[in-house]
Amino acid sequence: MLLKIDALNPTKNTRELYLKPTLMKLFTLSLLSLLLLLAAAIGFPYLLPTQISVQQSIYLQEPPEEVYPYLNNPTQWEHWSVLSKRHDPSIIHLYGGPLEGKGSRLQWSGDRAGNGYIHFTESISPSTITYLQTEKENPAGLQGAFYLNPAAEGTKVTWRQQVGLADTPLARLQGALRKYKMQQEQEQGLLGLKALLESKSKKRASLCPPLPTRTRPHPLQQVWPCSCRASVKNAPPKAARWLGWPVRNARPSAV
Numbered sequence: 001m002l003l004k005i006d007a008l009n010p011t012k013n014t015r016e017l018y019l020k021p022t023l024m025k026l027f028t029l030s031l032l033s034l035l036l037l038l039a040a041a042i043g044f045p046y047l048l049p050t051q052i053s054v055q056q057s058i059y060l061q062e063p064p065e066e067v068y069p070y071l072n073n074p075t076q077w078e079h080w081s082v083l084s085k086r087h088d089p090s091i092i093h094l095y096g097g098p099l100e101g102k103g104s105r106l107q108w109s110g111d112r113a114g115n116g117y118i119h120f121t122e123s124i125s126p127s128t129i130t131y132l133q134t135e136k137e138n139p140a141g142l143q144g145a146f147y148l149n150p151a152a153e154g155t156k157v158t159w160r161q162q163v164g165l166a167d168t169p170l171a172r173l174q175g176a177l178r179k180y181k182m183q184q185e186q187e188q189g190l191l192g193l194k195a196l197l198e199s200k201s202k203k204r205a206s207l208c209p210p211l212p213t214r215t216r217p218h219p220l221q222q223v224w225p226c227s228c229r230a231s232v233k234n235a236p237p238k239a240a241r242w243l244g245w246p247v248r249n250a251r252p253s254a255v
Helices: 010-047 064-072 074-079 169-207 219-223 237-243
Strands: 051-060 092-096 105-110 114-124 128-135 138-151 154-164
Touching: 051 169, 064 074, 064 128, 064 138, 064 154, 064 169, 074 092, 074 105, 074 114, 154 169
Parallel strands: none
Antiparallel strands: 051 154, 092 105, 105 114, 114 128, 128 138, 138 154
């Protein structure tokens, strides 16, 4: 490289001698860094998986037999899942097939929830439920399953979802965002299921008056469960007298 030398200003000559090579090095390093970042941006999506798998669990106090109907019946989903009026006030539900179990169908449409369709593919009471979910954004479909396992004084509910993605960089990047959304929906759904069951349990408990204190259980206590004791109208006379309730159409006792 030829540099123009100024004999009258040696300081200027020294500055130009070192400044130009330095600028060239900075430009070269910046160009190489930009190329490396571009290569990383293009290659990073190919490191992401082509399949999303999300799984979460929750422990409930109720036995599997009480939890199962709320999952096996699609008309109950709007009471605990994100497919509800609380999450999307504009949502509309349509149902088809059997009321519950295999073959049941749920279709929804809403501004926030979007458009989707769920078809129950398997139902094994009270332990397993599988379904296929399709949405406008993903026609390929999502495979979901609920597993109910008895736990200490309750039930362990495991919710598993799995969906395949197109083998393109954009689809893989969108898959990472969708996985986060699925995790949030699962968490909200399981917490909603727990809150629903707890409210039902409290309501049943409020309808059942406490039993009289006795030194030993009465035989009628075993054949007259709490859910039935709330109905005085249908209570047998003997059970009503033992529980301390008024007996309907009872004859006066002899003196």
